[in-house]
Amino acid sequence: MAEKKIRRRGQALVDAILAATWEQLQVKGYQALTIEGVARAAATTKTVLYRRWPDKAHLVLAALSKYDNFTGYVVPDTGALRTDLLDLMGQIAAFLEKLKGETFRGLLAERLQHLELDKLMSRANGNAAIRGIMQPMLDRAAKRGEITRTDWPDRVINLVGILLINEVVSRQELSQAARNEMVDDILLPVFGQQGNSH
Amino acid sequence: MAEKKIRRRGQALVDAILAATWEQLQVKGYQALTIEGVARAAATTKTVLYRRWPDKAHLVLAALSKYDNFTGYVVPDTGALRTDLLDLMGQIAAFLEKLKGETFRGLLAERLQHLELDKLMSRANGNAAIRGIMQPMLDRAAKRGEITRTDWPDRVINLVGILLINEVVSRQELSQAARNEMVDDILLPVFGQQGNSH
DNA sequence: GACTATAAGATACGGCCGTATCTAATTAAA
């Protein structure tokens, strides 16, 4: 008569929780998602969640990286620095798009309050990752004679990411026109390619 | 025998609340400051606070603009675009400094979640305000022959602010060296002044 | 199969959020 109380454990439990997180994220959005709500939806308790993830941001990132296949970026090689930059921006834009804006802003906001989250956001933030993509692009551009200098400091390398993030945050969208403007008015002049902006 | 119950009203009450807010901000910092805590400290209730300010961010901004005299920026006129830019950055840096970093990040985070706050933050964010300062600088630089173009889009004009904000957020400081680098490696090239970076 | 370490689940806590409702003090109007 008494119902069996089956308990999920380990990976099975994690999977169930992340599934619930993902579903809540779709239904309610980042802001309205709560730890307790996810726990309820996953038919467990928040105690269990707090044992694994320190806060909402980490939980959501875990779900994101499980479901929203975070494929890495590809180093563009289109034959010209300008189109390389536009291609890269397109890739990042697609990534930000998937985060649905509101989720992205939520994660960013959380990052501002708990700076440790930095590392996890390195993809969107683009610290080390971006250099790995930019450097080959710049080296090739130099070889082609488009630019002369290739040893740029982090601040310059990260500029692409900063511009995109700011665009999403302040205008809530990331149009092709905006990307063109950023490349032609800002990035190309910075990298020292003058004259053939378009 | 029964104590008189004197009630503060209007401005007197607002003043007391803002004083309490300011004090709590010093003592606890932005994150740990709570509406209920301020209400307690001001010997009133949160009902009263919510009748005037929609959230913590607005309350703190109100206190800031009352106590931390938000003096406006002065349009630099040092005789060269480079030093003008450095001067402006210095002014903004001083403003950000006063916000104690943590408060700034807190306000920024809040802004990400409730985008309406945008307007209030326009000083730090620098939408319309920044153009009013940048444009005369650029016009003068053009007259001097340092640059040729002066009709820059918002995205370019706002770059100064974006760079500074990003610096504070990601590195938690804003050194003179960093400002020099931003001016020499990014801003001057963007505005088209090549060759005399330093 | 019995025993033990581990981890899930249940429950409760104090604290804060933001809202609603009611009362009582104060001010302005009549």
Added chain:
DNA sequence: TTTAATTAGATACGGCCGTATCTTATAGTC
């Protein structure tokens, strides 16, 4: 001065946070 309109203050609500504690199911070990 009495009356009416404001607005401060008190209280209570449901909801969530993050932590602590305790019970109980599960897995591995002897």
